[in-house]
Amino acid sequence: MSLTPGTLPLIFNKEVTPADGPVYILTIVCRELNKTGGNRRLRGKLTDGKYESQMSVIVTDKNLEKGDLLKIKHWNITGNSDKMLFQVEDFEVEKKSFPVPKTLKGWRYGDAFEKPAKSVSAPKKKVAVPGATGVARGKENAKPQTADGRYMSVMTLTPYMNKWCIKARVVQKGPLKEYQNAKGAGKLFAFTVDDGTCNLKISAFNDEVDKFFNIVEKGKVVTISNGQLKPKNAQYNSTNHDYECTLGRMTTIEEVMDDCDDIPQMTFNFEPISKIISDRAKGAFVDVCAVINEVGAIDTINTRAGKQLEKRDLEIVDDSTKEKMRCTLWGQQAVDFSASRGQVMAVKAASVGEFQGKTLSVGRDSEIILDFAEDHGQKLNVWWTQEGQDAAFEGQSGAGSSGGKRNEMVLLDSIMQGANYQTDDKPYWFNSKCYLTYIKKERMMYKGCPGKDDQKCNKKLIEEDDGMYRCEKCNQNFQNFNYRIMMQAAVTDGRGQQYCTFFGETAEQILGKPADELGEMFNSDGNEFDDFINTKSCLEFILGGRAKCEIYQDEQRLKVAAQRVAQIDFNKYGLDLASRLQEFEPKAA
Ligand SMILES: [Zn+2]
Missing domain, CATH: 2.40.50.140 (Nucleic acid-binding proteins)
Known part of the structure; x- marks a missing residue:
């Protein structure tokens, strides 16, 4: 077997999927990525013989060399339209020292490209996705589960589907709550799943709580079929999805015991601080990756309900602006938080607030990863060392213009x-x-x-x-x-x-x-x-x-x-x- 020039763009656009059979791709350079738990991964520059792409991640224990021809049997396209990643999950080295063509074109997701002379896959029926916005192209190619065990990607789910099955990781699980309404007493819980294409909020009520509360656990990979989708209530929903899901009588949830490396632990859609300050309204949820500029002392406030609640303010900065931002942690997370100036922090689903400028709040549905070492984190580390740590930042997040620090203990x-x-x-x-x-x-x-x-x-x-x-x-x-x-x-x-x-x-x-x-x-x-x-x-x-x-x-x-x-x-x-x-x-x- 040999290369089919023009295959890489088709893979990124999901016009070629693992169901179409293996693809042959050539290694140009591979280096090991910093480990953030889970599997060892390589970052690769790969080519199909015509186009080359640096946007690849290869899950493997082995090392790869220039000229290794890979027969790739299973992969995933993850990320968003700004940064699509070709994640190689199952492959073998078909040939070593395969000649690397000299005139290759760099290609990124979204660029124009020429299709291979002879199409490697039959044209596919496209499924329209009404109402969906802001998600990447290519999603129309995911299909409902078939006998060979394929699943729909989370981002393709819409209310217009009768039957579906997804395979995704539980990235967040809320507590069991009881409520009273006109129909009487009830109970509910909600959780968020993510399969690398998108995250989705799922709610369960009463009977479904009894059935599924113990199966759904944070970190587990599960298959879920046949819930009811409806437009999301953005005020209470931090996901990127247009819809949210309620489990029903026809729903099944099963834990997947193995073969879950293709489901990432958590995916982010980072926004620079400058964009949050200028574009994001109060109540919005954002993912942010930033450097901690100051860790505030723990403080206690009295809530409206008369309870005491711990809080801790952090000051965070990034390379997008000279303005710093306040980021507040609450409760046990505030108490347990242990980090120091200069550490990179990624936050999933922080909510935007407005108090003396834009602020962030890390709520119960948010997640914090310290020393975040993916690309974003590495870039910020370099920036911090070279420039950021000596820069003067402006804003209300911590030190005020009068020189005093907000909430500082004073005489x-x-x-x-x-x-x-x-x-x-x-x-x-x-x-x-x-x-x-x-x-x-x-x-x-x-x-x-x-x-x-x-x-x-x-x-x-x-x-x-x-x-x-x-x-x-x-x-x-x-x-x-x-x-x-x-x-x-x-x-x-x-x-x-x-x-x-x-x-x-x-x-x-x-x-x-x-x-x-x-x-x-x-x-x-x-x-x-x-x-x-x-x-x-x-x-x-x-x-x-x-x-x-x-x-x-x-x-x-x-x-x-x-x-x-x-x-x-x-x-x-x-x-x-x-x-x-x-x-x-x-x-x-
Ligand atoms: Zn009055």
């Missing part, structure tokens, strides 16, 4: 002296360990608007003569009200004292009582309210505050409001102190 006098905020409109955010030393009890409680049509309002109500309460904002009279807190209190540490406003939830957290209970106390006779408030004096806590300079009657005033409060975690606080002490240690010359 109160530095805020009061204005060292860390500016007189322009920018607020300064800080954390401080301090004591509550004085609470203004007068006018602390007010009667807030209950709101209409389920809309929250909370505006201060005016008491009418007829016993009703009037909200000017809602333009309505109410019989009832909600007690609300607006507490002015002095906070003090070893270096200073500052008045701070605590609204609503932060006040409830620090006082440890809901507003309505406090309101009842406030309204009742006797000293109960005063006594209770007095017990809170000298309470020690972490204040997450926002300081801003405001002009009031031609005078500058520093306004400080509590954004969050937290109990002191002495373990974390001790570590923070220790790291600050290190700054005072003499540096080696």
Whole structure:
């Protein structure tokens, strides 16, 4: 057998598939790729005798040399239209020292090409894929499963198919959730599969939860047949697919025990930071590969549900822009995260947020791979060593323009002296360990608007003569009200004292009582309210505050409001102190 010039473009375009029989391709250069777990792989420059392509990955224990003629029996085309990869999975060396033609044309996916004089494959029936956008060409050639065990590629799935079967890896699995709706109680779980062509979100309800929850495990390769596809709900779906899948009574899922090397562990569609900043809206999901420029300390916030949640901010950078980006980890992932400046990190499905510029959040559906060593990671490593590590990055992600770091632990006098905020409109955010030393009890409680049509309002109500309460904002009279807190209190540490406003939830957290209970106390006779408030004096806590300079009657005033409060975690606080002490240690010359 010999080469068929013009075969490579057909392979990339999936006009030739393994079902058409083996192809013959010649090795020009092969080198070993860095191992990222799994199988040993080579990166190859290959040719069909006419075109040459560097976009090949060969899964093998052997080494290949220039002139090795490969008989390739099984392969996969993976990636996206920007970067299609020919992944060679089963081959033998048919001949060694085969002459390499001298005049070869470099070819990349998307380039024009001449087909071989004699077509190596019969023309195929094309299946239209209505509604599908943004996925690579060539997908029309995947077929439903046949007797020889071929599967449809995930990216070809549409709601217009009756029967299908895919083989894919479970790359993410969510927890079992229970819910209540008009039909009664139910349960569900969702997971994501990826076969290298695309990822797909799959949901299971009730009976299907019982059937499949234990079969579906992160990392496993499974075959799945016959679920129901529908357009995805983009708000809750981080996949690249246009559709999502719900399992039904006809669905089968089976674990595949062997022969899974063709299913990659995880595929990425990286976007440079510059593109995320300019093009991506809040709520979008993106894959990002970047260098860690700073690892923030662990921090605790109080959620709306009243629970404490750990968070950690990272500052990430890449070679696309001089702007850095904040990337936040949550919960156990934030606690366990261990990396340092200069490490390359890949994140699958981070969600885009907007807070003092674009930010990223690594949620439960996201995945992080540290020291990411594929092409992207290697490129960034080189950039970081040569240029990035000495570059100055701009942006709000970590250090503010005033020199202070966001959420840095500070002493109160530095805020009061204005060292860390500016007189322009920018607020300064800080954390401080301090004591509550004085609470203004007068006018602390007010009667807030209950709101209409389920809309929250909370505006201060005016008491009418007829016993009703009037909200000017809602333009309505109410019989009832909600007690609300607006507490002015002095906070003090070893270096200073500052008045701070605590609204609503932060006040409830620090006082440890809901507003309505406090309101009842406030309204009742006797000293109960005063006594209770007095017990809170000298309470020690972490204040997450926002300081801003405001002009009031031609005078500058520093306004400080509590954004969050937290109990002191002495373990974390001790570590923070220790790291600050290190700054005072003499540096080696
Ligand atoms: Zn109102």
